[in-house]
Amino acid sequence: MKDIGLDERDPNGAVQAGVSMAQTTTINGERASTNRAFLRPVRHRPNLEVRTRAHVTRVLFRRGEASGVEYRDGYTGTLKRAYASKEVVLSAGVMNSPQILMLSGIGPKKHLSSLGIKVVKDLPDVGENLMNHVSSLGIEFLLPPGWPALPADINAREQDFTHFAPGGPLSSIGPEEVTAFLRGSGPSVDGRPVWNLRFYGNIPKSRGGPVCIPAPPQDPLYYDRILVTPVLLDCKSVGSVRLRSADPLAPPLIRLNLLGDEPGRDLRLLVQALQTSAALEDTPAFQRANLTLNRAPLPGCEQHAFGSTAYWECAARTHTLNTFHTAGTARMAAPHRPGVLDARMQVRGVPRLRVVDASSFPLLPSGNPNAPVIMLAERGAHFIRQTWGQAARGAQDK
Numbered sequence: 001m002k003d004i005g006l007d008e009r010d011p012n013g014a015v016q017a018g019v020s021m022a023q024t025t026t027i028n029g030e031r032a033s034t035n036r037a038f039l040r041p042v043r044h045r046p047n048l049e050v051r052t053r054a055h056v057t058r059v060l061f062r063r064g065e066a067s068g069v070e071y072r073d074g075y076t077g078t079l080k081r082a083y084a085s086k087e088v089v090l091s092a093g094v095m096n097s098p099q100i101l102m103l104s105g106i107g108p109k110k111h112l113s114s115l116g117i118k119v120v121k122d123l124p125d126v127g128e129n130l131m132n133h134v135s136s137l138g139i140e141f142l143l144p145p146g147w148p149a150l151p152a153d154i155n156a157r158e159q160d161f162t163h164f165a166p167g168g169p170l171s172s173i174g175p176e177e178v179t180a181f182l183r184g185s186g187p188s189v190d191g192r193p194v195w196n197l198r199f200y201g202n203i204p205k206s207r208g209g210p211v212c213i214p215a216p217p218q219d220p221l222y223y224d225r226i227l228v229t230p231v232l233l234d235c236k237s238v239g240s241v242r243l244r245s246a247d248p249l250a251p252p253l254i255r256l257n258l259l260g261d262e263p264g265r266d267l268r269l270l271v272q273a274l275q276t277s278a279a280l281e282d283t284p285a286f287q288r289a290n291l292t293l294n295r296a297p298l299p300g301c302e303q304h305a306f307g308s309t310a311y312w313e314c315a316a317r318t319h320t321l322n323t324f325h326t327a328g329t330a331r332m333a334a335p336h337r338p339g340v341l342d343a344r345m346q347v348r349g350v351p352r353l354r355v356v357d358a359s360s361f362p363l364l365p366s367g368n369p370n371a372p373v374i375m376l377a378e379r380g381a382h383f384i385r386q387t388w389g390q391a392a393r394g395a396q397d398k
């Protein structure tokens with residue numbers, strides 16, 4: 001990456017563009033989930049109760065304020081209720097928080113009425129502004145023969161995972177350890193990077209047609225090629241989440257709309273990113289390592305000359321990669337701007353109801369969203385403590 005002019009930097013520092021070791025939410029060689037990092041250490045608290053297989057079907061209201069939730073108990077199949085003494089916090093994620101809001105009568109009036117749902121609060125932006133990063137699976141570099149060696153007994157090697165984990169060589173994230181943020185040639189918002197180049201160890205069988213993620217590999221342990229995915233961070237295409245029906249157990253209607261912006265800007269930038277990625281073949285580092293671009297045409301793009309703009313457009317459109325970095329379907333906004341939440345993540349016009357998850361983001365982070373969601377949740381916890389700490393202090397003062 002230094003060969004293409006990138007400096008080594010901390011991407012969470014003052015300037016994000018550059019190359020670095022990827023920062024991960026891991027501890028002692030193992031990925032640390034939010035459950036492990038935040039919930040397990042406080043499981044003993046008497047004021048914490050975790051109910052599993054509880055599917056929230058709607059928010060309950062008393063005198064126009066959120067007062068609890070109704071949920072389906074997956075063990076008994078019955079509907080139950082849980083009441084809040086202070087407030088209700090939805091954290092069901094980008095697809096399901098807006099779904100629960102709409103099932104509860106909070107959302108675009110016309111849409112809710114068309115499904116026979118009683119409108120509690122007309123908020124046209126619920127489910128809108130579905131943002132996501134987009135990439136393509138179009139670029140593979142082949143490792144030189146014999147590096148790393150694919151052992152003949154590859155399928156018998158699964159014990160390597162348990163033998164070395166945690167903390168052993170196989171607990172590394174492999175080529176993903178390198179991550180690069182690039183500004184691109186055009187103007188970027190606030191000097192933020194436009195692309196993130198990511199590198200994955202790949203195996204031949206995972207390249208298999210117009211799918212969003214590589215098909216499950218049969219030989220899971222070793223790779224003989226590196227997949228370069230240029231992730232477009234500054235996407236303009238937005239989709240939406242709507243209800244399919246008033247049935248709370250029906251999956252919502254999700255329109256991702258990747259590469260769907262009208263002027264085709266996202267497609268153009270992704271094509272530039274694919275071209276930049278392919279050109280890595282000419283860098284001294286790739287030449288030294290004898291990494292060669294796989295010029296076998298992608299399935300569905302054989303009609304285009306490899307490397308032409310039409311070919312890369314086809315690669316972007318046919319082998320589109322959903323990065324699962326979705327956000328924004330219940331976004332925070334200033335009072336005069338379209339949005340769902342105020343700056344303290346409270347639902348506009350519905351007292352005692354907050355949404356704290358990736359749906360609350362007003363803009364898409366210029367990087368992976370997991371750590372920013374954790375930060376957002378810390379901020380939400382701070383707001384909740386502030387609100388109810390102040391209320392408690394106020395009561396004491398009276």
Ligand SMILES: Cc1cc2nc3c(=O)[nH]c(=O)nc-3n(C[C@H](O)[C@H](O)[C@H](O)COP(=O)(O)OP(=O)(O)OC[C@H]3O[C@@H](n4cnc5c(N)ncnc54)[C@H](O)[C@@H]3O)c2cc1C
Nearest residue numbers: 054055056091092093094096324357358368369370371373
């Ligand atoms: C396959 C995949 C890979 C990813 N890899 C990365 C990565 O490497 N790095 C990164 O930074 N980000 C990654 N992400 C994105 C990251 O996981 C999300 O940004 C993050 O988890 C969003 O957090 P959230 O709290 O908004 O929602 P979630 O983590 O989705 O949490 C929502 C929770 O609500 C529950 N829920 C939903 N509906 C209901 C309901 N009706 N009743 C009760 N519970 C409900 C869900 O089961 C879920 O547990 C990945 C995402 C996916 C899908």
